Amino acid sequence: MKSAVEQKILALNGDEAVAYAVKQSDVDVVAAYPITPQTIIVERFSEYVANGEVETAFVCTESEHSALTACLAASLAGARTFTASASAGLALMHEILFVTSGCRAPVVMAIANRALSAPINIHGDQSDTMAQRDSGWIQIYAENAQEVYDSIIQAFRIAEHPDVLLPTIVGLDGFTLSHSVENVNALPDEEVKKFVGTRRFPNALTHEGKTAPLKLDPDYPMTLGPLAFPNYYFEFKRQQEEAMKNALSVIKQVHDEYARISGRRYGDGLLEPYKLEDAEIAIVCVGSTAGTVKTVIDDLRTEGVKAGLLRIRTFRPLPVQGIREALEHVKAVAVMDRSMSFGGQGGAVFHEVRHALYDSSKHPLTVNYIYGLGGRDTSPSQIREIYTDLQEIVKKNRVEEPVKYVGLRE
Amino acid sequence: MTEVVEQHPFAKYLREAMMPHIWCTGCGNGIILNAFVHALDELQIDLDKLVVVSGIGCIGRTAGYTNVDSFHTTHGRPIAFATGVKLANPELEVVVISGDGDLFAIGGNHFIHAARRNIGIKVICANNFNYGMTGGQFGPTTPLKASTPTTPYGNIEHPFNLVHLAAASGATYVARWTTLHVRMLTASIKKLLQRKGFSFIEVVSQCPEIFGRRNKMRTALEMMEWFKKAAVIANFSDPAKAEITPEKIVVGEFLDLEKPTFEELLREKMNEISKENGE
Numbered sequence: 001m002k003s004a005v006e007q008k009i010l011a012l013n014g015d016e017a018v019a020y021a022v023k024q025s026d027v028d029v030v031a032a033y034p035i036t037p038q039t040i041i042v043e044r045f046s047e048y049v050a051n052g053e054v055e056t057a058f059v060c061t062e063s064e065h066s067a068l069t070a071c072l073a074a075s076l077a078g079a080r081t082f083t084a085s086a087s088a089g090l091a092l093m094h095e096i097l098f099v100t101s102g103c104r105a106p107v108v109m110a111i112a113n114r115a116l117s118a119p120i121n122i123h124g125d126q127s128d129t130m131a132q133r134d135s136g137w138i139q140i141y142a143e144n145a146q147e148v149y150d151s152i153i154q155a156f157r158i159a160e161h162p163d164v165l166l167p168t169i170v171g172l173d174g175f176t177l178s179h180s181v182e183n184v185n186a187l188p189d190e191e192v193k194k195f196v197g198t199r200r201f202p203n204a205l206t207h208e209g210k211t212a213p214l215k216l217d218p219d220y221p222m223t224l225g226p227l228a229f230p231n232y233y234f235e236f237k238r239q240q241e242e243a244m245k246n247a248l249s250v251i252k253q254v255h256d257e258y259a260r261i262s263g264r265r266y267g268d269g270l271l272e273p274y275k276l277e278d279a280e281i282a283i284v285c286v287g288s289t290a291g292t293v294k295t296v297i298d299d300l301r302t303e304g305v306k307a308g309l310l311r312i313r314t315f316r317p318l319p320v321q322g323i324r325e326a327l328e329h330v331k332a333v334a335v336m337d338r339s340m341s342f343g344g345q346g347g348a349v350f351h352e353v354r355h356a357l358y359d360s361s362k363h364p365l366t367v368n369y370i371y372g373l374g375g376r377d378t379s380p381s382q383i384r385e386i387y388t389d390l391q392e393i394v395k396k397n398r399v400e401e402p403v404k405y406v407g408l409r410e
Numbered sequence: 411m412t413e414v415v416e417q418h419p420f421a422k423y424l425r426e427a428m429m430p431h432i433w434c435t436g437c438g439n440g441i442i443l444n445a446f447v448h449a450l451d452e453l454q455i456d457l458d459k460l461v462v463v464s465g466i467g468c469i470g471r472t473a474g475y476t477n478v479d480s481f482h483t484t485h486g487r488p489i490a491f492a493t494g495v496k497l498a499n500p501e502l503e504v505v506v507i508s509g510d511g512d513l514f515a516i517g518g519n520h521f522i523h524a525a526r527r528n529i530g531i532k533v534i535c536a537n538n539f540n541y542g543m544t545g546g547q548f549g550p551t552t553p554l555k556a557s558t559p560t561t562p563y564g565n566i567e568h569p570f571n572l573v574h575l576a577a578a579s580g581a582t583y584v585a586r587w588t589t590l591h592v593r594m595l596t597a598s599i600k601k602l603l604q605r606k607g608f609s610f611i612e613v614v615s616q617c618p619e620i621f622g623r624r625n626k627m628r629t630a631l632e633m634m635e636w637f638k639k640a641a642v643i644a645n646f647s648d649p650a651k652a653e654i655t656p657e658k659i660v661v662g663e664f665l666d667l668e669k670p671t672f673e674e675l676l677r678e679k680m681n682e683i684s685k686e687n688g689e
Contacts, residue, residue, distance in 0.1 A: 034545065050562040088484045
């Protein structure tokens with residue numbers, strides 16, 4: 001695809017790509033607390049603030065819990081709002097994650113995915129965001145710094161869409177993406193500004209019977225986040241689910257519109273298949289590991305092995321139908337999880353991909369590979385072994401070990 | 411005659427396998443750890459009854475370096491963790507060694523409430539004026555006007571006066587020293603270890619690599635020259651007037667009193683209730 005505008009190539013690591021995208025996205029309020037490997041995001045952004053390059057109120061709080069609370073409040077007051085965190089920081093936000101989604105506050109947050117304590121580990125895995133998958137936030141995972149940049153810009157449009165109004169996480173693998181410098185094509189400032197536009201607010205009926213934009217505004221007083229007991233609570237939750245459903249099409253629309261400007265596509269915005277149409281064996285993964293898998297597929301294809309990949313870019317909402325349609329012709333599927341769901345027989349991604357395949361008349365054989373916990377490297381040769389396993393599974397027509405561990409000392 | 415020893419006399423206090431440590435050249439944390447170890451040795455503390463707890467931050471590594479039962483908590487939680495240890499076994503000496511960001515920003519609530527209820531844990535805070543480990547962002551003790559990566563034009567937030575906070579919250583032993591006052595600090599840690607109630611020592615510590623170099627004190631020596639020039643020993647002076655300024659760092663003991671500890675009152679209450687119930 002050709003880009004509709006001239007773009008600047010910048011050497012940015014994933015964190016800097018986030019900061020640069022936020023800088024261009026006309027954000028009103030950023031509140032954050034430092035945590036490795038996210039720190040560079042707010043560090044760079046605070047430089048933009050200090051240099052007068054943005055008109056953003058930047059708040060350094062005393063914890064992540066306060067950072068997200070400040071963002072929630074700013075968002076409810078009508079501000080375009082951004083924060084970033086990782087690992088224990090996201091875990092500390094847990095309470096407010098639900099408040100933010102429940103209040104339908106479209107906060108955008110970058111998470112430099114990192115392992116959770118204990119033992120203490122600052123390196124990359126996806127335990128932090130996977131543990132928050134039921135918090136009502138949209139979750140988009142990037143494969144490289146370019147996609148990080150593109151996804152952040154798209155995230156504001158998705159989150160703030162009146163049919164969605166849900167907070168959105170963009171995940172980037174800690175260190176692998178957050179700290180690795182890549183060439184990133186950046187759109188001109190005015191193009192991004194035009195693309196993200198200004199926040200639109202749906203109308204709400206106030207307690208005084210007036211119709212007013214849904215935000216905290218002294219001219220139209222309203223209370224947000226009040227009590228809703230058994231008489232109303234359930235309906236609120238059902239509406240959040242409806243918003244998630246709407247997000248499936250909004251994410252695709254925003255992705256398409258962005259692609260027309262930038263010339264860059266990531267599948268349909270929800271799922272990115274790679275050499276999957278005629279594949280007999282396939283890997284499903286989330287995040288930067290897809291890059292490694294793609295190079296292994298290229299090698300295998302030259303050897304005549306019909307290997308493919310399905311990268312889940314949008315994990316929440318889960319594109320259930322898309323996953324089923326993309327994978328049902330495949331004979332055996334290996335799902336890779338960079339986090340554990342202890343006692344659940346396999347990781348979260350495995351559970352959900354299996355769930356998506358249940359309604360298929362053809363049931364591909366599925367197997368789970370837990371990998372890369374606490375930043376352990378996953379090499380192309382290990383990916384190749386997974387495909388070799390899959391060939392074996394196809395030959396035997398059965399899965400002997402449903403959950404396996406990549407590169408683990410046992 | 412010289413005596414040949416196989417081992418450093420203090421080797422038993424530290425885990426050699428954890429060395430080399432992660433602290434930058436010139437960091438004050440080594441001085442604090444050294445003073446702590448000297449205090450343990452001089453008091454001949456039973457290491458089997460000592461627990462060291464620390465949180466996230468450079469000094470947090472202390473929990474791994476000291477050769478005793480220890481725990482390295484998530485950010486801000488060492489006092490909450492230490493509270494549990496002390497209540498489970500009041501016979502243990504529980505010492506929290508952590509930083510200003512950990513104890514007074516993200517974990518600030520735990521500090522004031524532990525001091526308020528006078529639980530018998532001991533807190534040593536390395537105050538280096540910034541979040542050194544994550545790149546030097548300003549925090550709750552960063553002096554006004556100080557330059558950090560997140561306050562490039564100078565800090566506009568008022569810092570905590572930690573000794574005042576501790577005293578006002580209910581701590582029973584409160585002292586402040588700088589890393590220059592090694593002997594006083596060691597003597598003070600000895601006292602802290604001998605007190606029953608919630609005890610607190612703030613150690614003003616140099617961070618030349620991350621904080622000093624942005625504030626015209628590029629080396630440890632320059633930072634310590636500031637401590638030397640600014641420090642005024644005023645024992646039992648009003649902690650409310652002990653704000654740290656570029657001109658003056660009031661050091662010394664501010665408070666040393668006795669009042670019933672939380673664990674004592676708890677035991678008393680439990681006995682009382684048991685007696686009422688005829689147990």
